[in-house]
Amino acid sequence: MESIFNQYGWSVVSVQQLHQGLINSTYAISTSQGDFILQTVNHHIFKDPKAIDDNINTIGNFLHQQAPEYLFTHLVPTTNGETLIEWEGQFYRAFKKIEAYSLSVLDNPNQAKEAASQFGKFTQVLSQLDIKKLKITLPDFHNLSLRYHQFSGAITTGNSSRIDTSKDAISYLTSQKPLVTTFENFIQNREALKRVTHHDTKISNVLFQKENGIEKAICVIDLDTVMPGYFISDVGDMCRTYLCKVSEEESNLNLIQIEKERWEFLKTGYLSQMQNTLSNFEMDHFRYAGQFMIYMQALRFLTDHLNNDYYYGAKYEGQNFVRAVNQIELLKRFNESIIN
Numbered sequence: 001m002e003s004i005f006n007q008y009g010w011s012v013v014s015v016q017q018l019h020q021g022l023i024n025s026t027y028a029i030s031t032s033q034g035d036f037i038l039q040t041v042n043h044h045i046f047k048d049p050k051a052i053d054d055n056i057n058t059i060g061n062f063l064h065q066q067a068p069e070y071l072f073t074h075l076v077p078t079t080n081g082e083t084l085i086e087w088e089g090q091f092y093r094a095f096k097k098i099e100a101y102s103l104s105v106l107d108n109p110n111q112a113k114e115a116a117s118q119f120g121k122f123t124q125v126l127s128q129l130d131i132k133k134l135k136i137t138l139p140d141f142h143n144l145s146l147r148y149h150q151f152s153g154a155i156t157t158g159n160s161s162r163i164d165t166s167k168d169a170i171s172y173l174t175s176q177k178p179l180v181t182t183f184e185n186f187i188q189n190r191e192a193l194k195r196v197t198h199h200d201t202k203i204s205n206v207l208f209q210k211e212n213g214i215e216k217a218i219c220v221i222d223l224d225t226v227m228p229g230y231f232i233s234d235v236g237d238m239c240r241t242y243l244c245k246v247s248e249e250e251s252n253l254n255l256i257q258i259e260k261e262r263w264e265f266l267k268t269g270y271l272s273q274m275q276n277t278l279s280n281f282e283m284d285h286f287r288y289a290g291q292f293m294i295y296m297q298a299l300r301f302l303t304d305h306l307n308n309d310y311y312y313g314a315k316y317e318g319q320n321f322v323r324a325v326n327q328i329e330l331l332k333r334f335n336e337s338i339i340n
Contacts (some may be wrong), residue, residue: 004038004092005029007078007085028097035097036076040090041224049091051135052224053084056093059196059226062129070125071219073098100207100218105247109261112242113269114217115206119198119234120273122220126196127277131228134196138225141199142233144183144296151299158306166321169302172328179295182288187230191281197229201237231274231282236293238266243290244330248297248323256329258337290334298327 005012010031018026025040041049053075060074075083076094085092106112140146155163155170163170186192198205198220205222208215243262246255267286302324304311309320
């Protein structure tokens with residue numbers, strides 16, 4: 001990696017690989033010029049790394065002019081002024097390291113409130129940015145209609161033995177198809193606006209600091225999926241990943257429970273930034289955001305299981321089936337627990 005370091009003009013003191021995230025490789029680089037984060041961009045998933053680079057720079061330039069006080073992970077330029085390096089088939093970018101920490105799981109409801117507030121603030125502070133200037137980095141990423149279409153194909157042409165053993169899951173997901181109709185009606189309504197949307201609002205994509213023993217979220221990170229989108233994507237992903245104490249890998253369905261206090265804190269945090277921005281129509285779909293995302297992920301996991309784990313892969317036989325059943329149970333618990 002010496003060639004990469006030289007392009008930034010760094011005198012490197014130490015390199016440490018950070019084992020966080022599933023998509024990109026990340027390194028903490030200590031140099032005589034300061035501390036940096038160096039990342040590869042997984043171009044097998046993100047087919048156009050330049051689009052991500054353009055988006056982050058577009059947002060960074062807007063914030064530099066309109067909200068310079070907002071804490072943002074600006075890209076670090078090379079000595080030639082470039083912010084994306086293509087080298088030996090890989091793509092690299094760097095950020096200045098922020099002295100903070102991220103979480104892999106939530107320990108308390110206040111963390112949900114803090115994180116939701118930061119994701120809401122991210123969209124709010126960029127409300128005047130023309131979304132036409134942003135590129136689509138993952139086409140149809142949160143297109144529920146497409147995900148249902150893929151699911152329908154899998155239950156027809158997928159692995160026949162897996163289809164046979166997945167009948168109950170297939171039946172339940174088919175019964176929930178009205179959620180697709182709601183999605184189609186939502187995106188066609190003129191009060192449902194596209195805004196700058198993060199699309200990957202899990203808790204590990206927020207940085208935290210402690211001030212006088214009080215834990216505060218300070219900024220959002222991992223901007224590869226930032227593109228025009230609907231608020232239900234961000235709120236929905238928080239619902240899916242914040243409201244239950246166990247992850248999508250849990251096979252004991254008795255442990256899948258909705259923590260209603262986390263829902264209230266999540267809602268309070270997000271709306272502290274976005275309440276005056278969302279339309280009445282959008283507010284009426286706040287609960288739907290959770291249904292939308294949990295259902296879509298259940299569809300995607302079961303579709304992949306029926307298609308022999310083509311997309312997500314599997315570390316053991318039936319892993320994506322376990323994930324799908326987990327998300328089905330989460331959707332059931334969400335429907336029972338979250339009334340408004």
